[in-house]
Amino acid sequence: MTTASPWAHVARAGAALAAGMGVGRFVYTPILPLMQARAGLSAAAGAHLATANYAGYLLGALAGTLAPALVRSRAVLRGSLLLLTASLAAMPLTRSTVLWALLRLLAGAASALVFVVAAAALLHHLREHPAHLPGWSFGGVGAGIALSGLLVPALRPVADWRAAWWAAAALAGMLTAASWNLQPEDAPPAGPVPGRPATARTHRWFGALFVSYFLEGVGYIVAGTFLVAAIDQASPGWVGSGAWVLVGLAAVPSAALWARLGRRWSRPGLLLTALVVQAAGIALPAVTGSTAAALGSAVLFGATFLGVSTLALATGAHLRFPRSVALLTAGYSVGQILGPLAVAPLLRHGYHQALLLAAAVIVAAAVAAAVLRIGFPHHLDPEHTQPPRRPQPAGATGPRGTRGQDAA
Secondary structure, eight states: OOSSOHHHHHHHHHHHHIIIIIITTTTHHHHHHHHHHHSOOOHHHHHHHHHHHHHHHHHHHHHHHHOGGGGGOHHHHHHHHHHHHHHHHHGGGOOOHHHHHHHHHHHHHHHHHHHHHHHHHHHHHTTTSOTHHHHHHHHHHHHHHHHHHHHHHHHTTTOOHHHHHHHHHHHHHHHHHHTTTOOOOOOOOSSOOTTSOSOOOOHHHHHHHHHHHHHHHHHHHHHHHHHHHHHHHHSOHHHHHHHHHHHHHHHHHHHHHHHHHTTTSOHHHHHHHHHHHHHHHHHHHHHOOOHHHHHHHHHHHHHHHHHHHHHHHHHHHHTTOTTHHHHHHHHHHHHHHHHHHHHGGGGGGOSHHHHHHHHHHHHHHHHHHHHHHTTOOGGGOTTSOOSOOOOOOTTOSOOTTSOOOOOO
């Protein structure tokens, strides 16, 4: 357990995730139309920049998988945050698509390292605290998305695309300062942990979890890339930008709320539920072009995509699979690269078919989550999510911070 206040740890990790993911990765979405209108960026080149960022994210996740020491390094966290901020600030200094792609590649790698360090630190240091605390940190991603979504409309009347990137860099710099003293995960003990088996046979469940999270990466990134554009096609101009801000605002409390639900229901069941709800939200704009459907889609998407990540990573930690955070993040990253490629042939007819395919992929992820539920070993860690509570005699409840629940 961390020696710092748990809420101080939550705040620092939330600031790191807001910088690395909410701003570092997602600010490109609202800035892209400005670059297309005023910097001569073509639609194809814009897609290539997005792909470069996803590829960089995969490289960073693989680095965390192959070199576990990186995930436990404060220097890596700080260096990644500084590199990310610098890459944002350098975007306005050139008009070369090649250099832009390189900068987005570096930003993606830095974002992934920030994410795996912060997520592993949360799951490690807050293990004995209520499960909703790490969820509030993951909500930092939503806060960063909302801030990045508000940034461009605020600057549009008085500045150009260059000022938007510099403002994003300034915001990332402030969040970097707020997260500077985040304590990474501790090094693992030299031998087996007392009271726990040295090896847990959890490969079958982790395999189902990995498939589910990989498929989530495929479907989620299609929605994250094209949802606003699809809404813009059928709704007034303000609805698209408003929907993106709404995605971020809905995401802020979502991870904590899903974690709170984990006190009563098992994580695999909640993961299945979140994926089904997300699939419905992604399909909405493809079924109807109404403003209500667009805003409802934004809320459902924002309320689930971080919850899915929180539940999946916490389930991997529960299974005590080695380097679970980095492995799951790498699979998710591969999915993010494949998603836009899979729907590219459908885009010449608009975005509706792409969104429907993404929703179908998320349904497949839900099927894998259903497989994960079969015989899931809830008993591995009684301090984490268990099946629904059963009535207990007076005084049987565990100490604060534990779950006085029966094992499956």
